[in-house]
Amino acid sequence: MTTAPIAPGRLGEALEPAAIQRYLGELDTWLRDRRAELDDLDQTALAAGRGNEVASDMQLALALWQAISDRYQLVFATWDGGRVMQQERERISALVWGRLDGAAQMPGGLAVSMPEACRLCDALTGQLTATLSLAPGAVETAGRIRDVRAQLERIRDQVGLEPASTRESAAHRLAGLMLRLDSIADRAERGADVGGLLGPLEVDATMFERDLIVGNARRRDARSxxxxxxxxxxxxxxxxxxxxxxxxxxxxxxxxxxxxxxxxxxxxxxxxxxxxxxxxxxxxxxxxxxxxxxxxxxxxxxxxxxxxxxxxxxxxxxxxxxxxxxxxxxxxxxxxxxxxxxxxxxxxxxxxxxxxxxxxxxxxxxxxxx
Known part of the structure; x- marks a missing residue:
């Protein structure tokens, strides 16, 4: 599955031209690949008669994709083929890291930045893929385990953003997922068939990642x-x-x-x-x-x-x-x-x-x- 590129810099920082060019190229590729993936998932769900089952997640994923695509157009226009001075580079930083409009279909009208919307779209696509059982019958088990391990590391970063009141329970849930992954990895090394165990773990991990991203966005949206x-x-x-x-x-x-x-x-x-x-x-x-x-x-x-x-x-x-x-x-x-x-x-x-x-x-x- 395609993974969103890492956004350069931070809000209020004039981004370096080379970093902007790299990010725009990678984001353009991600947008094309992600749209193709979502279209394939939508067609598969309809063909299997499961359109209603995944309708809400599919609608949210497409809304996120459209909002990211719209913001990409504005960043690309501001980039103007590299003809950017200090003011334009600061403006690009604000467009990348500022509040992303256009994803009005998100729960509670969440206010997220473009990098957060990309990560949420990644998590949703992974969840849809696992739900529709498209994930990796043809992909080696070792590759799937590696992908889940990388996902759990992303989740670890998200857990660090949780408030003190919920951080302990989130860390406990993450620890449970990591124990399950370690057990599956050990069984796979011994030659056991772990397909029946790995699939549910992928679903649980993607749902947890989505919950953390959404929860973090909701807390920010609770500002005055x-x-x-x-x-x-x-x-x-x-x-x-x-x-x-x-x-x-x-x-x-x-x-x-x-x-x-x-x-x-x-x-x-x-x-x-x-x-x-x-x-x-x-x-x-x-x-x-x-x-x-x-x-x-x-x-x-x-x-x-x-x-x-x-x-x-x-x-x-x-x-x-x-x-x-x-x-x-x-x-x-x-x-x-x-x-x-x-x-x-x-x-x-x-x-x-x-x-x-x-x-x-x-x-x-x-x-x-x-």
Whole structure:
């Protein structure tokens, strides 16, 4: 199972460019692999008639994935291919380690950072895999034992974050899991079949890890409404700045581009401290968050369409060369015209669509002759 990358730095620290680049690359791979895993699990559950059984965990895992993906887009836009100064690197740190919005389907509306959401998504995926009995019939027992041992070490770190009132019971539960794993490892070394013991241990470990992460997030979310409002407002300011850059990139790349006003967080005024005023202020922050998310998707979709058109033209050209007609004068001229339009900034999208469609028509016409 894919494991989320370790996030660099900490909140308030300007991240090093090399660490940002590495993390973005690893996170992009994790997002792709994790979505494929969740899709496979969902299809398997439906095919087995167990969709209702895992619906809540699947919904939560997908909500987490979407929230992480949305935040990744903002970080990537702020990264801007490495053209970052001190201010941008601090903004990226705030986006990575600040409160993650978009996972509203989490129990109790939990406020988690992106690294915590990644770990929770890992734990949920592991639990779903074990529940659906997809885990590792083909994977060697030694590898499974190693994975569980690594998971228990992650749990040990989480136990250290527990408050004094619950830390002892959590440590006792962890000790029980470690004893079970040691016993299973000993039996496996003696050649015994431990599949029936290892599966339940994997389920118990993933559920415990999930409980610890959720519990830790709930305790943080129990802070005062004023503190929550300040955190959300600071995060919205970072998202606003990142969205402005994404919007500028979109407007410079495609025409017509979406035209959505980026909400001005400053216009909301300072965070109030009175009980009567903080509730309505939080509602305003939530509406601004929704507006930012809506605009982000619109700008990202417009940029994605341009990328998709370029990829579609590339595929048509590859097919033409495979048919040995890529150098045909009409096809070559059509390709050049299409690429000239796609390379223009901003690209007139209506014309670009027509030019790519024209190349496709030439390809079909000449392909039928050959």
């Amino acid at each position: 409404q004023v503190l929550s409002a300040r955190e959300l407002r600071a995060d919205l300011e970072q998202r606003e700045a990142a969205l402005e850059k994404l919007a500028a990139t979109c407007v410079a790349t495609v025409s017509p581009a979406p035209r959505f006003a980026v909400p001005d967080v400053e216009a909301l005024g300072p965070v109030p401290v009175t009980p009567d005023a903080i509730g309505p202020y939080l509602e305003k922050l939530d509406r601004v968050s929704q507006a930012l998310e809506f605009a982000q998707h619109k700008y990202a979709d417009a940029l994605a369409e341009h990328t998709d058109l370029v990829a579609l033209l590339d595929s048509y050209v590859a097919k033409a060369h495979a048919l040995r007609i890529g150098d045909h004068p009409d096809l070559a001229a059509s390709e050049k015209a299409a690429r000239d339009v796609l390379d223009r900034r901003p690209t007139p999208m209506a014309i670009a669509r027509q030019m790519v469609a024209t190349y496709q028509t030439w390809l079909q016409t000449e392909g039928n002759k050959s």
